[in-house]
Amino acid sequence: MTYPATRELAKRIAAVHAPDVGEAARAGARNAALDTLGVILAGRGDACARLARRLAVSEGGAPVARLIGAEERTSASWAAFVNGTAGHALDYDDVDFVMLGHPSVTLVPALIALAEERGIGGAKVLEAYTLGFELLHVLGRAVNPRHYRRGFHATATLGSVGVAGACAYLLGLNEEQTMNALSLGASGSAGLVSNFGTMTKPFHAGQSARAGLVAAKLAEEGFTAAEDTLETGFTAAMAAEEIGPTAHEFADWESAVAPWGQPWDIEEGVCVKIHPCCAMTHPGIDAMLDLVTSEDVRVDDVAALGARASTMTLKVLRYKEATTGLEGKFSMPFCIASALVDRKVGIRQFEEDSVARPEIAALQKRVAFELDEKMAREDPETEAAEVWIKLKDGRELTRFFARARGHVENPLTELELREKFLECAASLTEEKALAAWDAWWRLDAAEDVAFLTAMLAVSVREPSPA
Template structure:
């Protein structure tokens, strides 16, 4: 089951990274990597050049998170695959590893990210940290260490090095720097494992010392370290699992979007007189923009995401251009939108919810509450739906037959002898590996 879930996550992440690599932020990072040059160790998604493994991970990680279309994990309170897959893919590409080796490393990396996420809890996020970029380097380092065949001592060193390479603040949400967080996490995981493999040292208490990673990022000692017990029992990638997104925006907006799409059926948005969005406590923490002016800001606006769903009956990548965010019909709905956060303490993130209430011009109203959004592990996308999402994301870079080949290759990834056969399909040059 863990391998099946890993394949789903890998296909999904490759798709959103192929779509994201065309965005301005990843293009800037890719150009910097091209100009810097270096050993041609690993594929850069959608680009006709190869780069050192760490630099390829930087570019591909930035691409994977550029659209905020990548998967989520409730234990981590973040995005596990976006920093992890670019790191293990670059390391596997450079080493000529097999698909089975990549899958094992990927499952291990998610486990490290998620179990550390459980240990850190909500306080880490509340302090302003971006868990994807603080926990991501550790998961990526552990996974790359596994791919490189490091022993326990060298793996511990890799984790210690990665602990000093972790960062990322939520103040940068809604800017190009948020996806850069993820690229840096991927790059730093690759570098930490490579340095450890070369004999570089780190404290064996870098994670759990009083002045180590956990205490520093919590601003206090952890309240309960039992979350680290029972690694792999079950694997977090299986339970609670990963949520794959239907919409390219912050995951906590998805419940309201689902409600809006359903309620909008048969309604002329010009007849909507008022919009009230009720959400569980904590929902608004990452949602930094009530009146966004750019597409990136729109991804973190509950008001705008709901308005886009009401206006279009869907939320797509095209919903987050600057022009789309500023269009008059969406702006009118923002003027009549009220957001109400419930004050009941919410200790279980799986219990989050959103309710939408539309008041219409004729005095009637429509209401709907959504507890579990489509794509959540409790309402998962089918393989066919994930494949359709991949084809849509990859359409600008891959011909239909090429996209089908990637989907088939990921589906049988555990039987692939050399990962470079997959990476060759994803690069701009698409050079054949002999």
């Protein structure tokens, strides 16, 4: 390919016109936007979302973009931050195994806020989302899995660059400005996996939504940044050891960029979550749910139980047992125990009184969570998992899931997507939630995003955090 890669990507983004984004990509982008808006509504009452909103309200700002699920409007960058944080609060938003992170919870809050501020219609939002998703895949192919192994949360790091590129398109920036936005976004990228299981994980989504949006706005005004940042500084810092003119050799940018737009990667869809917890727990949860329901296993019948997974899964799921809901989202033993006891791992299971049940506390200690040597040899990063139960009657049952329900290889139906949205939008009346679903489903034709976000305002005041 032509170097610098950063400029090449900017050129491609700036060259896109509406007809280049076909129906399949628009549908994928719309589904992702709807799922994200649902989980923002569901997460808005979470403590980290309330604290992010309080900070934004106290800092103040021109009231041009709505805090989803709230009466207030604020500036675009604060709205992107608050909505991004709320959307990731429950770890219920979609996930992607090329970027190794969460694509929509960074792209959607930033694009919606910016479209609202500038009066940009829904069609362009869907195009921008399509490009942002494509860009996240290029970045993921270039730097993963080394980037993730190093301890970076790609939602924040790659997200910041992806949002910068998507917002650059939404603003109609030229190649030079887009290049500056990408490079500036790369300098604003951060986030550490060690903060998983705390409020700082959702903060990463908000931070990256905001950083990318700010990068694009500054680039629009004429702010400058280097034309080779992605393949030199960014690659070296995030996935290699050295910097300098030959640093592009540390990442295969040629292969990373080659599939650009042929077809758009979002046409395959994105991995939607049906459990509000780390994606690495999902195959284990689905396997356990399948096992306990198909075999009708009762807790009292169980003599021993456990799960086996690959290297990355064991690293990311750092909590052997969970004492809070946030920790539970990154604990395979907790998720397996909840699946066995409740036969469901939904929003309710991660609420504090649910986590505190003695039955759950006792059972999660009994879950053996171990490395599967064969899986680790074949693919250290795979999220596949096998669960097993030894029954008191001597029988031993196992189930293996390579891909969770909702994965692009195992997608949800439109009806299942809508059911999840309605569950997430419980703070709206059912009538309002259905009307919002229908209106947002026609996003491609919407001239006014502000009208759509107004449908997601919630007039109930929640208590302030303790």
